[in-house]
Amino acid sequence: xxxxxxxxxxxxxxxxxxxxxxxxxxxxxxxxxxxxxxxxxxxxxxxxxxxxxxxxxxxxxxxxxxxxxxxxxxxxxxxxxxxxxxxxxxxxxxxxxxxxxxxxxxxxxxxxxxxxxxxxxxxxxxxxxxxxxxxxxxxxxxxxxxxxxxxxxxxxxxxxxxxxxxxxxxxxxxxxxxxxxxxxxxxxxxxxxxxxxxxxxxxxxxxxxxx
Amino acid sequence: xxxxxxxxxxxxxxxxxxxxxxxxxxxxxxxxxxxxxxxxxxxxxxxxxxxxxxxxxxxxxxxxxxxxxxxxxxxxxxxxxxxxxxxxxxxxxxxxxxxxxxxxxxxxxxxxxxxxxxxxxxxxxxxxxxxxxxxxxxxxxxxxxxxxxxxxxxxxxxxxxxxxxxxxxxxxxxxxxxxxxxxxxxxxxxxxxxxxxxxxxxxxxxxxxxx
DNA sequence: ACCTGAACACCGTTCAAGT
DNA sequence: ACCTGAACACCGTTCAAGT
Numbered sequence: 001x002x003x004x005x006x007x008x009x010x011x012x013x014x015x016x017x018x019x020x021x022x023x024x025x026x027x028x029x030x031x032x033x034x035x036x037x038x039x040x041x042x043x044x045x046x047x048x049x050x051x052x053x054x055x056x057x058x059x060x061x062x063x064x065x066x067x068x069x070x071x072x073x074x075x076x077x078x079x080x081x082x083x084x085x086x087x088x089x090x091x092x093x094x095x096x097x098x099x100x101x102x103x104x105x106x107x108x109x110x111x112x113x114x115x116x117x118x119x120x121x122x123x124x125x126x127x128x129x130x131x132x133x134x135x136x137x138x139x140x141x142x143x144x145x146x147x148x149x150x151x152x153x154x155x156x157x158x159x160x161x162x163x164x165x166x167x168x169x170x171x172x173x174x175x176x177x178x179x180x181x182x183x184x185x186x187x188x189x190x191x192x193x194x195x196x197x198x199x200x201x202x203x204x205x206x207x208x209x210x211x
Numbered sequence: 212x213x214x215x216x217x218x219x220x221x222x223x224x225x226x227x228x229x230x231x232x233x234x235x236x237x238x239x240x241x242x243x244x245x246x247x248x249x250x251x252x253x254x255x256x257x258x259x260x261x262x263x264x265x266x267x268x269x270x271x272x273x274x275x276x277x278x279x280x281x282x283x284x285x286x287x288x289x290x291x292x293x294x295x296x297x298x299x300x301x302x303x304x305x306x307x308x309x310x311x312x313x314x315x316x317x318x319x320x321x322x323x324x325x326x327x328x329x330x331x332x333x334x335x336x337x338x339x340x341x342x343x344x345x346x347x348x349x350x351x352x353x354x355x356x357x358x359x360x361x362x363x364x365x366x367x368x369x370x371x372x373x374x375x376x377x378x379x380x381x382x383x384x385x386x387x388x389x390x391x392x393x394x395x396x397x398x399x400x401x402x403x404x405x406x407x408x409x410x411x412x413x414x415x416x417x418x419x420x421x422x
Numbered sequence: 423a424c425c426t427g428a429a430c431a432c433c434g435t436t437c438a439a440g441t
Numbered sequence: 442a443c444c445t446g447a448a449c450a451c452c453g454t455t456c457a458a459g460t
Contacts (some may be wrong), residue, residue: 003424025451025452026453036426038425038428038455039426041455042424097305098358100358125391126402127390129398129399129402130402132403136351137347139355140308140346140352141343143308144350160311164318179339180325180336180343192344192347195410195414196410199408199410202412213443236432246444247444247445249435249446250445252437253442253443257435
């Protein structure tokens, strides 16, 4: 009957899915767990610490069983897995972005990404920079994707989309804004990732040191 | 003596710099402006609308006077300008990421980025995808950069950094995490951007259509 | 060790009423 | 048109006291 730390994290993710990040409240979470709000502060010092535990829980398993094969394939799979992990819970990307996470799962995935690039032939420093860059790309992309989903859920998306088209109609010429709005997020993500990976390959053949 | 919309936005950015995003409160902002909290709701329907106005104010001027020259130079300058604009105010990146912004300045910069790539020879659709991708990279990178700054300001950074090193010390072999932590953010950003741009160049020479 | 009850110092938002 | 005063329904967090 007693609450364990992991129960609190799991409950918090459930409440997150119900209410979104702005609706996630220590009091609502306590109610969901059948407990008084103050009880949560025995398991976590404050809300921020709980959010960090949630963030690390989100990325759990992302680094499991990476396929063997060329680095491009490994790296691509890892990136898609991280994106899917963030999409698995409402506002997941915002939770991860909320603070600088230095928990076990987050570290393990980050390290793996760097190792893949290092084994491919990049010096540690460059591998690290690029792994971070791709991480930030995924984070930013997924934040926007989920922000758009929140907007759509609240019914405000159609109005915003219309305003956007009208605005861009006043621009001259190419209007690529319209061309992009209809591309599904998954496709936009995959394409951006491909471009990045092509850049990495260029770095490998041209860079300061072949291994 | 009367408050205009722009005064509220300017005041909000000032309070943001003082308190950070979590400390930015309608009541504190009202006090800063010498007004009661309810008065703000004559100028903005709610806090979210104010945050969007702040976000658009942040990116004001980012698209001014782009240098002429090769697309790489134009694109790089635009990216660095956006990053600097977000860094100019505490938690600026989080403010911009908070919602899907469809305000004039944001749109203008986005459109410019796409046009630069389109003129370089990319189809509108690809130009849009890539402009978004780089935008997301900048957003994610700057969010983390500022999150780290907040941590440092609260004194929690040193402890976290130590925990991070210890964790990664238990991993075997390469430990690129340590190699990366000391690279200054500006340098990490510039390197990641370069890799991305190399990927774009690859797309231009190989892609589905030369213009 | 783990939780309740109750309080403290706040929030965003609304809205009659003022000027 | 623009703002005050005062309220409503919430927050995160603390802490004695219970079991």
